[in-house]
Amino acid sequence: MSASVLRRVYLSLGSNIDREKNILACLDALAEQFGELIISPVYESEAVGFTGDSFYNLVVGIDSALSVGELAVLMREIEYANKRSRAGPKFGPRTLDIDILTCGELTGLIDGVALPRDEVIENAFVLLPLVDIAGDEKHPLSGKAYRDIAKNFSGGEQRLWRIDFSWQGKIISKVE
Numbered sequence: 001m002s003a004s005v006l007r008r009v010y011l012s013l014g015s016n017i018d019r020e021k022n023i024l025a026c027l028d029a030l031a032e033q034f035g036e037l038i039i040s041p042v043y044e045s046e047a048v049g050f051t052g053d054s055f056y057n058l059v060v061g062i063d064s065a066l067s068v069g070e071l072a073v074l075m076r077e078i079e080y081a082n083k084r085s086r087a088g089p090k091f092g093p094r095t096l097d098i099d100i101l102t103c104g105e106l107t108g109l110i111d112g113v114a115l116p117r118d119e120v121i122e123n124a125f126v127l128l129p130l131v132d133i134a135g136d137e138k139h140p141l142s143g144k145a146y147r148d149i150a151k152n153f154s155g156g157e158q159r160l161w162r163i164d165f166s167w168q169g170k171i172i173s174k175v176e
Helices: 019-034 068-081 124-134 146-151
Strands: 007-015 043-045 055-064 097-103 108-110 113-115 160-162 165-167 170-173
Touching: 007 019, 007 124, 019 055, 019 068, 019 165, 043 124, 055 124, 068 097, 068 113, 097 113, 097 124, 124 146, 124 160
Parallel strands: none
Antiparallel strands: 007 055, 007 097, 043 055, 043 160, 108 113, 165 170
């Protein structure tokens, strides 16, 4: 894939260990790499797939000309800089988890990354923050707007709620 095409990329960020510190550090690192960020409100959600502390979750939009593989490597570097360990079970505590949700209209397995990521339509803690910043945009496979997917979402018992959160002196989300 050519690295010269600028694409809108949506990333899912999550942390349940030193949540605020790790999310803030991640936003700083992303801003340093990509400039202006499109940031959803921050949600707190119960752990899914294991018993553990609640997560902070949000979605961030960036514009990037990097290939999917280059993006994946950069996201892993940011995770590791925030003491992410991949040892242990798939579902477990995380200092920082960054997932590439979409990269423009790309679909399929690209550079080892499945696009769009399944979690977009499976988990409320991904879908709802995505709707907040890209509700009218369309899912690359279904062609449905994220807002419409959310209206018909049957995410079971996933409990999540917006929290007050600020970054670099700006209010990212506020409980109303």
